[in-house]
Amino acid sequence: MRALAALLPPVEATDGCPFACAPAEQAECPGEHTAGAGAVSRPPRLVTLPVGASEERLIGSLDIEAALSRGERKVEPGLLAAAHQGFFMSMK
Numbered sequence: 001m002r003a004l005a006a007l008l009p010p011v012e013a014t015d016g017c018p019f020a021c022a023p024a025e026q027a028e029c030p031g032e033h034t035a036g037a038g039a040v041s042r043p044p045r046l047v048t049l050p051v052g053a054s055e056e057r058l059i060g061s062l063d064i065e066a067a068l069s070r071g072e073r074k075v076e077p078g079l080l081a082a083a084h085q086g087f088f089m090s091m092k
Helices: 002-007 055-059 064-070
Strands: 011-014 039-042 046-049 087-090
Touching: none
Parallel strands: 046 087
Antiparallel strands: 011 039
């Protein structure tokens, strides 16, 4: 699986986006983007799912520290967001 990721063509992602959204998908992305964020070309990611990973680790969760201390609604991306436009491999 790891060797396959090296064979795939690069993907286009928004520069600095924690969810690695495509530049055309910025409006639907829950991540924060800087004004005029451009596209970067990067190799597809390979993310390994650890055994016993919690649901919050898999799909992401609310950043509790930002919510309680600053009153901000901020999402911490999970493993699925890290694998966006890439591969997801289970450790079974």
